[in-house]
Structures are given as structure tokens and as C-alpha cells.
Amino acid sequence: MTVVRTRFAPSPTGFIHLGNIRSALYPWAFAKAHDGVFILRVEDTDIDRSSQEAVDVILQGMKWLGMAPDEGPFYQMQRIKRYQEVLEQLKSSGAVYPCYMSIEELDALRERQTQNKQKPRYDGTWRPEEGKTLPPIPPGVQPVLRFKNPKDGFVSWTDKVKGLIEISNEELDDLVIARPDGTPTYNFCVVVDDIDMKITHVIRGDDHVNNTPRQINIFKALGHEHPTYAHLPTVLNEQGEKLSKRNGAKAVTAYEAEGYLPEAMINYLARLGWSHGDDEIFSVEQFLSWFDLDHLGKSAAQFDEAKLKWVNAQHLKALSGEELALRVQPFLTSLGVKADERLASMCHLLKDRCETLVALAKWVSVFYVKVEPHPEEWAKHVTDAAKPAIALLKERLAQVSSWDVSTIAQEIKDVLAQTGLKMPQLAMPVRVLLVGTAQTPSLDAVISLFSQKEVIERLSKA
Numbered sequence: 001m002t003v004v005r006t007r008f009a010p011s012p013t014g015f016i017h018l019g020n021i022r023s024a025l026y027p028w029a030f031a032k033a034h035d036g037v038f039i040l041r042v043e044d045t046d047i048d049r050s051s052q053e054a055v056d057v058i059l060q061g062m063k064w065l066g067m068a069p070d071e072g073p074f075y076q077m078q079r080i081k082r083y084q085e086v087l088e089q090l091k092s093s094g095a096v097y098p099c100y101m102s103i104e105e106l107d108a109l110r111e112r113q114t115q116n117k118q119k120p121r122y123d124g125t126w127r128p129e130e131g132k133t134l135p136p137i138p139p140g141v142q143p144v145l146r147f148k149n150p151k152d153g154f155v156s157w158t159d160k161v162k163g164l165i166e167i168s169n170e171e172l173d174d175l176v177i178a179r180p181d182g183t184p185t186y187n188f189c190v191v192v193d194d195i196d197m198k199i200t201h202v203i204r205g206d207d208h209v210n211n212t213p214r215q216i217n218i219f220k221a222l223g224h225e226h227p228t229y230a231h232l233p234t235v236l237n238e239q240g241e242k243l244s245k246r247n248g249a250k251a252v253t254a255y256e257a258e259g260y261l262p263e264a265m266i267n268y269l270a271r272l273g274w275s276h277g278d279d280e281i282f283s284v285e286q287f288l289s290w291f292d293l294d295h296l297g298k299s300a301a302q303f304d305e306a307k308l309k310w311v312n313a314q315h316l317k318a319l320s321g322e323e324l325a326l327r328v329q330p331f332l333t334s335l336g337v338k339a340d341e342r343l344a345s346m347c348h349l350l351k352d353r354c355e356t357l358v359a360l361a362k363w364v365s366v367f368y369v370k371v372e373p374h375p376e377e378w379a380k381h382v383t384d385a386a387k388p389a390i391a392l393l394k395e396r397l398a399q400v401s402s403w404d405v406s407t408i409a410q411e412i413k414d415v416l417a418q419t420g421l422k423m424p425q426l427a428m429p430v431r432v433l434l435v436g437t438a439q440t441p442s443l444d445a446v447i448s449l450f451s452q453k454e455v456i457e458r459l460s461k462a
Contacts, residue, residue, distance in 0.1 A: 004036030005200045008062075008069070009190070011043045012054035016061050017249035018303060019205075019235035019242075022269045026232065027203040028067045029270070029291040039197055040069035045076050045189055061252035065262045066284065074197075076189050083184040086192050086222065087145065087177070095221040096177060098143035099126040100135075121173040122146070142180035147188070147218060149174050155213035160230035160293040162206070167213040175214050187211055191218040199227050203293070206231040230293050232273055236302045243303055259331060259357030260308070264315035268308045272301040281314045313355040321348030324360065331361035337368045342449055349441050349449065367449055371436035381429040381438050387462050389419045389426050390433070394459040403452050409444040433458050 006027035010020060031038040040062070044050040055073075062068060076083075090096045101109075101122070110120035126134060127148060149172045156166040177188035184192075190211075194202065209231050219226040235243045243249045255265060263284050271280070274297060276290045316324070324347035325339070332339050346364045354360040373382075382390075396411045416426060428438040431446070434455065440446050447455055 002200060003198075004031055004034040005039065005198050006031045006036065006203060007039040007041050007194070007197065007199050009041040009043050009193075009204075010058055011046060011049075012051060012058060013046055013049040014054060014245050015251035015253075016054070016058045017243060017245065017251060018255075018269060018272075019244070019249065021061060021065070021252050022235055022272055023203070023205050023232060024062065024067060025065075025266065025269050026230075026274065026291075026296070027201065029288055030201060030203060030293065031070070032288045033291045036200075037070045038067075039074070039199070040072035041074045041076070041193055041197070042072075043076050043186065043189065045183060045186060047077070047183075057251055057253055061256075064253070064256045065266060071197075074193070076193070079189075079193070080184070082196070083189055083192055084182065087184065087188075090147070090177075090221060091145075093221070095148050096145045097126060097128050097148060097174075099146045099174075099176070100138055100141050100143045101125055102138075102141070119171075124174060127174060144176045144180055145178035146174040147177045147214075147221070149214070149217055155216050157212065157216060157226065157229055159209075160203075160228060161233070161296050161298060162209070162231055165209070165212075169217070172214060172217070177218075187214050188218060191215050191222065194227060195219070195222065195224050201230065201293075202227045203230045204232065206233055230296060233297060233300045235272060236300050238303060238305065240302065259359065259361070260312050261315050261319075261327070261357070264312040265308075267315065268311045272303065273297045281311065309355040316354060316357070316360070317351055319351070321345060321351070324348070324351055324357075328357050328361050328364065331357050332364060335361060335365050337361075337365045339364070339368065342367070346449055349445050353441065366435040371434075373432045373436045377432050377436070377438055381432045382462055383429070386421075386425060386429040389415055389421050390429055390459055390462045392419065393426065393430065394456055394462075397447070397452065397459075398456050400452075403448065405444050405448045408447050412444060429462070430459065433461055 008024035008027055010016060010024075028038045030036070040058075042055055042058070044055075059073070087096065099122075106122065109123060113120045126143075127146070128134060150169045153169050154166050155169060155172075156164065158164050175187060176185055178184050193199075212229055212231070216226045237243045237247050237249065239247070241247045256262075266284050266287065267282060270282075270287050270291075274291070275295055276282070276287075279286075282290075319327070321344035325344040328343075328347060329339065332343075343364065346367060347360060350360060350363045354363060393411065393415045396415060397408065400407050400411060412423075412426065415421075416423060419426075427443045430443060431438050431440045434440075434446065434450065450458075
């Protein structure tokens with residue numbers, strides 16, 4: 001049985017955003033679902049634009065999401081000798097030829113074709129053919145190498161997303177596969193890599209559809225079957241434009257810094273082009289057990305940050321206080337907060353109010369740092385009518401010997417009974433004094449998470 005081998009092959013020419021990472025998620029999931037191998041390949045032949053910084057962001061983002069490759073990262077620039085070996089093989093078979101057409105000549109050709117309402121393309125001037133006399137080789141010019149694309153017939157493949165695709169070879173010109181300095185080009189390197197790495201399934205964005213027939217013809221010239229292809233629809237931003245750095249996309253690592261959970265991000269991205277019935281919220285394990293190529297969407301998916309926050313909130317709520325305490329700790333440290341043994345209980349109490357770990361950290365921090373209530377909140381709730389009840393509650397809480405939720409709840413009830421106030425009339429000003437806002441979880445639970453001394457000090461401000 002053939003082992004499934006997939007790959008994610010980013011170009012490190014900019015930071016990796018959610019559209020890119022979704023193109024990594026599906027091949028990773030497909031490999032995992034079939035006990036296969038997921039490979040990371042860095043396509044860095046664009047020397048002028050590639051950077052180590054971009055590579056580092058790719059690696060960091062994949063590590064955060066738990067999508068570590070089984071093999072790699074492999075770097076194309078470290079495989080130049082291998083590409084040159086295969087180029088020699090193609091030269092020997094007559095599948096490539098040197099082309100001396102200059103960039104200026106090529107631009108002029110395309111301009112003429114455009115004016116004549118023809119498709120701009122290389123016209124085969126230097127393609128050797130029987131009975132054809134080639135132009136004299138210009139002195140001092142280093143040629144490019146062009147692949148001799150078949151002139152007849154069709155290239156076809158059954159795409160797992162788009163179905164049967166058929167392209168006439170007449171539509172394809174002779175592709176440059178090596179630059180004048182001998183550096184191989186993208187489409188050629190991809191084919192050699194996919195052959196050497198025994199890739200069985202290529203799952204990538206549909207901006208690569210036009211490359212596929214060219215790559216298939218190179219596979220054929222090298223005597224190899226091409227992989228199964230699945231071309232994913234584009235991810236759009238909230239304005240309906242292609243998600244990209246230019247259109248405001250953020251680096252994947254930015255979402256980690258903003259307190260999103262990796263399992264929530266995988267859940268959200270999985271649904272951004274794939275579905276399992278009506279299931280909205282699922283674990284990574286469920287996703288990997290369900291994933292297939294038959295339920296990939298055929299239409300462009302639109303990123304929605306509000307929906308991402310909602311998904312994140314659902315995953316956050318499902319975590320225990322102990323697990324959240326571990327995850328929120330780095331965010332507390334960044335706020336200068338040193339938590340203690342109360343942290344897990346705080347996280348459990350507050351998690352239903354938070355969409356991100358950053359929001360949870362800010363909530364938790366009010367238990368450890370002095371808060372300054374907003375003047376409007378103070379004026380609205382800490383009124384002269386409420387102050388006697390606050391003072392009474394402070395006195396009663398100062399005298400209790402058992403500091404727990406049930407004891408505190410009873411003291412609150414007794415104060416309400418003695419003063420004739422309704423719960424909101426007492427709870428809201430007390431909340432403002434304790435945490436700076438009138439909206440919190442259950443008052444007795446909030447009070448219990450403060451030290452007795454801290455509660456008395458904060459209520460004394462009334």
C-alpha cells in the first residue's frame with residue numbers, strides 16, 4: 001500500500017498569514033488521517049526576496065499550532081546540485097534547449113502580441129526543430145534554459161476539488177526552467193522535489209492551477225507519474241479581497257500574541273473550506289479522524305475575525321481552570337503579575353467572560369493589582385444611598401472566621417435583609433470597588449478569591 005506523503009511548500013518572501021497556514025493545515029491533516037508523512041519544504045529560490053526572518057515565522061507558527069512536519073524543513077537552495085543533475089538529464093533527452101532571446105526582445109514580442117489581441121507568450125524562436133534554422137547566437141549572452149513543451153494533445157488531471165481539468169498544450173509556451181546563471185526556476189524545482197520526496201498528494205491554493213499543467217508535462221518528461229492534486233479556493237478578507245499582507249492580513253504569530261488557542265485556530269481554519277456535516281466546534285483529534293478531501297469547499301472562503309473569536313471562546317470555556325492557569329501565565333507575566341495558588345480558581349470563574357487568553361489575563365490581573373474604577377462607574381454605582389450598606393458589609397466580612405463562598409454569600413444576604421436593598425444595589429458598587437467594573441461573575445465567588453484583608457481595604461474606599 002502506498003504511503004500518503006504530503007507537503008507544505010511556502011516561499012519565505014513575507015510573513016505567513018492565515019490563508020497560507022490553511023494551505024498547510026489540509027495536507028498536514030490528510031497525512032495524519034492516513035498515517036502518512038507531512039513534509040515542510042521551503043521554496044527559497046527567489047534569493048532577492050527570501051529571508052531567514054520569514055522562515056523563522058513559518059517555523060514558529062507551525063510549532064504553535066502543533067503542526068510539526070515529519071520531515072524537513074528542506075531548503076531548495078541547498079538542493080541546487082540535485083536540480084543541475086536533472087537539468088543535465090533533460091538536456092541529454094532533448095527536453096530542454098538554450099534560448100538567447102533578451103528580456104528586451106521578449107517584452108517587445110509580448111507588446112506586439114498584445115496589440116494584435118494575441119495571448120502574450122514566448123514564440124519558440126530558439127526552439128530547435130527539424131528543418132529549422134536557428135538565429136545566430138549573439139556574442140556574450142548567457143542563455144536561459146527552456147522546457148520543450150509538447151505542441152500537441154492535452155494535459156488533464158482530476159482535481160479533488162475542481163474535478164476534471166483539461167488544458168490544450170497549444171495554450172502553453174516553452175517554460176524557462178533555468179536562469180542565465182544556472183539557477184533553476186520554481187516550476188522545475190517543484191517537480192524534482194515532489195519526485196525525490198515521493199509526494200503522493202499536492203494540496204495547495206488554486207493560484208497554482210495554472211502551474212499544474214506545466215508541472216505535469218515536466219513529470220512526464222522525467223518519466224514519472226504526477227501526484228494527486230487538490231487546489232483549494234482562495235481565502236478572502238472581510239472586505240472580500242484575497243487575504244494577503246497587502247490587504248491587511250496578520251502574521252499567524254500575531255494571533256498567538258493576542259491570546260488565541262492553537263486548537264481553536266485549527267478548528268476555525270478547518271471550517272474555512274472544509275466541513276463535517278453541521279459540526280462547528282471540534283477538537284484537533286476529531287478533525288484528524290474526520291478529515292478527507294471529498295468535503296473540501298469549492299467556493300472562496302471569507303475570513304471573519306468575530307467568528308474566530310467566538311470559536312476561540314468556545315474552546316477556552318471547555319478548558320479546566322488548571323489548564324487555563326498554565327496557558328494564561330505568560331500573559332500575566334507580560335503584565336507584571338505574579339500569580340499564586342488562586343489562579344486556577346480565578347480562571348475557572350472568569351473563563352465564560354473571555355474570548356482570548358489576553359482578555360482572561362486582564363481579568364485575572366485585577367485580583368493582583370490596584371484598580372482605579374472609571375469615574376462614570378463610580379458616580380453611577382457608589383452612591384450615598386449605597387455607602388451605608390457597603391460599610392455594613394465591610395464590617396461583617398471583617399469579622400468572619402471562615403473565608404469561603406458560602407459564608408460570604410450568607411453575609412451578603414444578611415446585609416440585604418438588614419438594609420432592604422436589592423442585590424444589584426449592593427453588588428454593583430461592591431464590584432466597582434473591588435475590580436473597577438459593575439459587571440462580574442457571582443459576587444460571592446469574586447469576593448472569595450480576594451484575600452480578606454484586600455477586600456476590606458478596597459471596600460474602605462467608599
